[in-house]
Amino acid sequence: MTYFFADLPEYAAMILFGVGLSILMLAKNLVKKIIGLNIMDTSVFLFLAAKGYVENTVAPIVTAEELGHIDPSLYSNPVPAGLVLTGIVVSVSVTAVLLSLVVRLNEEFHTLDIDEIIHILRKRDREDLK
Amino acid sequence: MTNVFTLLRITDRLSLQFGSDAVGRFFLCLVTIMWVLVGIYAQKYKEHQKHNARFFTFYILTWVMLAALTMAANYLTMYLCFEFMTLLSMPLVLHNGTPESIAAAKKYLFYSIFGATLGLLGMFFTNAYGTTLAFTAGGVMDPAKIAGKENVILWVAFLSVVGFGAKAGMFPLHAWLPTAHPVAPAPASAVLSGCITKAGVLCITRLIYQIYGTSLLRGTWVQTALIILALITVFMGSMMAYGEDLMKKRFAFSTVSQVSYVLLGVFTMNEAALLGALLHAAYHSIIKDGLFLCAGTVIFWTHKEYVSQMKGLGRRMPVTFGCLAIFSLGLVGIPPFAGFLSKWYLASGSLSEGLPVLNWLAPAVLLLSALLTAGYLFPICIHGFFPAEGEPEAEGKEGSGLMLGPILILAAATVLLGIFASPLKDALQAAAQSLL
């Protein structure tokens, strides 16, 4: 049982990734797709953060003087945290671009349904051919 | 070969050459005489048909090629003449222009060219395994080269003989003959049946005696197979003729049968049989030309083509039917008419050759075939002269001199050459000896 709970964040991350990916691929509404994308990204961040966490340790920014010892093995791994931060930045910017694109699409087609948009485009194509 | 004349030297091995030897001269004479006689006959018969200029052009061209064939001094020249003879005689077959005659001409063309092509196969191998392509007594095959390849050469020999056999109506390439001969105008049928089939015989003779050589072939399976084929043809031709009602077609089947008598003699490969073969070639030419001319005369005056329609015609056309009776007697081989002597030599040659089974089977088949010959020829005369009671009177009249002359000459020849055969026999014996 301990083994299972020890890996709990990883399992959670996997499940979330699956949820996010399915929403991204299957949802028709573009905004929902973006939400799915965010869930997916979050799951990866969770996974990374869990990797960086070592039990009974502290953040590496706490100085030695404050704790009274200088054993580096008591620090959590700082790199994943850095990665997660970078990842969040990337994810935010991507989400922003996507949302702006959705706004433009909505202006153009008056719908958020991707299938419907494609349908409208097909119809235009056919009229073009005539 | 003497007096060899080179017309064209294409490459070192290939050249067009002409020369003369006894066999060639014999066939040349035979062919030329027949051509002249039939040509005279055709002067009257031509009233019956259109496009005479074309007909006589090809008639003469065919003769030229046939004459050239008899004088060909090597394999290439013979092949060339053979091909051209086929091509030039084809217009004679399709002269009437009916769909049947055109179909028949195509059939003729197919069989002849197929046969010639098999003959060509022989030339390829002769070129590779022989010393020369020129006809040489005893054959040209180089024993050193064919060592280890005998079986291939035998096959090639067999195939090429069968190939040229197409022209002579030999089984299995005989089927064109009964189709093509009847549809042609009567003069053409006469020379086709009487002379052009002999071109096949000449080619086969040259192949066996002057290219492959009897020493190579004698006693092998090839000889046996060829004799069997000839016997099959003899018997089958007679049977088919017996069952045929259309007169010209009956004669055509008869040709199939009779020419294979000649081939039988050639295949037997001894002097007596070869003599018989050459004699029979001459006799058959005369007789068969005569028969076709008679048939032509009947058709010319009465438009009757079937044997069953001949009833009572003999009384209206006594000369024609009289001659027909003479030809029939000759072909059956009743002494002293012409056919007897040749059959005699054929049978004796076959008996003396000493091939197992075949030495007595061949004469037996000849006898049987002679009976059948009687069976399909005599009824024509009998119907003609003695119609059954109550038959309506037949219409018809005797032909002009232009037609009757050649027939009478041929009939006379049938009788005279049967009775006074020795000059011809001596000449042909010399020819046969020169071959062996």
Add this chain to the structure above:
Amino acid sequence: MNGISILIVIMLPIVGGVLLPLLDFDARRAREYYVLAIVIATSVFALSLISGSEGTELILYHLTSTIDIAFRIDRFGGIFALLVSILWPLSTLYAFEYMRHYHKRNRFFGFFTMSFGITLGVAFSANLITMYLFYELLTLSTLPLITHDGSREAKVAGVKYLVYSIAGATAAFIGMIAVLTHGGSLEFNVIGLGSAVTEANRAFFDGAFLFMFFGFGVKAALFPLHGWLPTAGVAPTPVTALLHAVAVVKSGVFAVGRVVYYTYDADYLAGSIVQKLALWFAAFTIVYGTVMAWKELHFKKRLAYSTVSNLSYILFAFLLATPSGLTAGLLHMMFHGLMKIALFFVAGAVMHQSGRTYVTELRGFAKAMPVSFGVFTVASLALVGVPPLCGFLSKYAIASAAVEEGSRSAYAGLAALLISAVFTALYLLTIVVRAYFPGENYDGHNLKDVTEANAYMTVPLVTLAVLIVVLGCFPGALTEFISGALSTAFPGL
């Protein structure tokens, strides 16, 4: 003469052809003079190169460390060049008349002239890659000629041609690379593979040979890769005649010859399993082609199938891998070119004068077009193999070579040759018979508007007929010229 002259003779028609659509002649005369001047100049130049400067080499470019673009004049290529140099001016003359009613003649003659240079490029290539280059270009330059009339049928034929040709060229290319990666040389030389072959990689070279054989076999219309040839007959007749009976298809055959004798060598192939396989394929194609020709009623398609069959004669001869096989193949390559182009020209003349395309429609035509059908008869007899016309000689040479080789596959080919001879007679002579002997109930109704073609067409026709007869009777000089190729293919000779 130095190597540049080879480049000039190849580039002259190519550049001339490219310029033609740009110059955009409106006047027929001007275009005819221009095209004829280029073609004749190229022919004369090519002939002088073949006769006078054998062995001249030109390395144009080192494409990679192992691949050069290079040219050389040798006897084998010279024979091919000789053939096209004789036939191109005649066909051009013929095409002037034939194309009179077509549109876009500038484009047509542009590509037509370009093809001349490209074909010479094939002939004068010094290695396989250079040949591959021109081989591909030949496909591309002849494609617009096939689709020239723009009909749907023509387009389909064009696509078919393209698919087959490109597939073949690619397969051949793969074979070349395979040879290259296993230490063989793509240079055409006497030694062939030589010491590159070991026990271990022999199977590999066998595979590469099959790739190249079937690859180049596409243009040589080898069964089952022949399908493009009959359909390509929708092209204007000068194209069908010159390209699909001579230049294009012969370049396929020529390439196989190059592979057999110059990339590989006779020693390698003689008696090998791949040789047998290839021989059987060729033998089968010979029979297949003639039978199909016999069944076909469309005039040009019948001739196309006949080409299928005859090309395999040449392939068969080359594949025998003997000195006599090589000379026999080359001889038939020359002679078949002459005969088949004459036959096609007659078919074209008939189409041009009367619009008839089926052999069944030619009843009595000999009366209306005596010259054409006279030539047709001569060419037919030659193709059937009647001595002393030229077709007999080459068939005779092939058959003799086969007999001499003496293996079972060679005999199979021999049998195929004989069967094919019979069918050849049938499918050609029936046309002759129908034209000369229309039969009864014939009133000449189909000849009302049919007249003999004019001198543009009859002069090439008669020239060809004369060549067929003269070369058949006096082949001495030609055979001597051809046997000069032996020393470049067999080390000992």
Add this chain to the structure above:
Amino acid sequence: MSLIPNIPAFSIILLMLCGIVCLVLPARWARHLADCAIALACAMSAVLLVAFMRGQEVFTYSMGEIGAPFGNELRAGPLEAAVATLFSVVTLLSILGGRAHLRADIGKKKVNLYYISVLFLLCSMLALVYTNDLFTAYVFVEINTITACGIVMSKEDGYTLAASMRYFIMSLIGSGLFLIAVSILYALTGHLLMSNIQEELAALYAQGQYRAPLQVAIALMGVGLSLKSALWPFSSWLPDAHSSASASSSAMLSGLVLKSFIFLLVKVFYRVVGVDIIRSHAILDLLLVFGILGMIMGSVNALFERDLKRMLAYSSIGQIGYIFCGIGLGTIAGVAAGIVQVAVHACTKAMLFCAAGGLMDASGGSKKFKDLEGAGRRDTYAGVAFIVGTLSMIGIPFFGGFITKLSLVTASVEVGGWRSTLAILAIIVSTILTAIYYINVTAIIFRGEEKTPTRASEKLREEWKKQMRLDTEYEFAIVLFIILNLAIGLQSDRLMDVIRAGLAVFG
């Protein structure tokens, strides 16, 4: 110390800075600045390439002061330099070749944004080429995605918006998979620098530990990056995105963006995972099979397409298949063949997209085949470009395509076994199909006698005439593209030498 080792970092940072500066400049100046910056990047990459050809050693360059294994590294060798040069040159030419279209397609206010996107796009591609750090790679993958979508959607009509939406989503799935693979590799090894990961993985592999997670990571990497580089069957987004964008955008997307991910994939396989592990892995066979399917399916789709730019886009799918086929063969020769194809296809396809823009101008803006008849006569440069492209695609010697075919066939013949057979068959089939549709389109654009657009209105005709006179940049770009193609065809030995040298020191 020479300046050479600074070039990679400097070119990346230069492009980035210029991008930022562009934001505040007037549109015209932004354009000039972008041109200059890209030209400078070209020059610098070229200098680097020349240095490597003259014997410069492979070097790594640490960003900031933290060294390995924690710091961020760039690594440059002959191959990186060559690919960087190729990317910058093709970007420059694509911008020039499509300039006229950019004027028409992109609103006045958006011009700055477009050039910023281009600069960042090139910046991210160069970073992907040079970086030695997996997470940096991820960040630039995302930048690449955003900017690539940016240059598609900058032409604001319904098609591009919808297309870029699809493109975006597919790309994001790809980069998501890539990210999770990076995380797994990090979890396995504790490193992010590629060379370090490889050492660690080799040790793990030797001990037989963590085979399954490694397998998952490789698979995720493979799928993620092939999604982004449009390996069939993950290529459904490509035709819309590439065909609806403006000419130079299409040229860059088809010519370069796909290739940058392929280069990253090669890097992951050979530098991160390592030759020995990857060769024992089924992923290469999978890539080979899908590459081959791509070669055929792309061509089949292109065959039935009646829209010029969509046809070119489908053709890209087929051509990408060639690259994957080469990589999937798993030998050095195969990878080299793949990289040659990267170069050849970058030049050829970018040229064709630019030329397609020209043809559309000459036909009243339509890209349908029926309107394009005779366009090649009206715009001779485009016509010649299509002839060159066709000859190259068929594989005529002297042209770039021949070299691809030569090296790919050589590689597949050498491999042996079923891989050899499959690859050879695929090459034959795909060559045929490619030849058909390219020859078809070339025939169409030269068909017809008329020298003016048949269907275009009078107004368009006037515009067309004006444009034809002014567009020297376009002509210059097309001519240079043709020269590039011929140069690859004629000087392939040098190219191959660089690639082989680069691969030898790659891992």
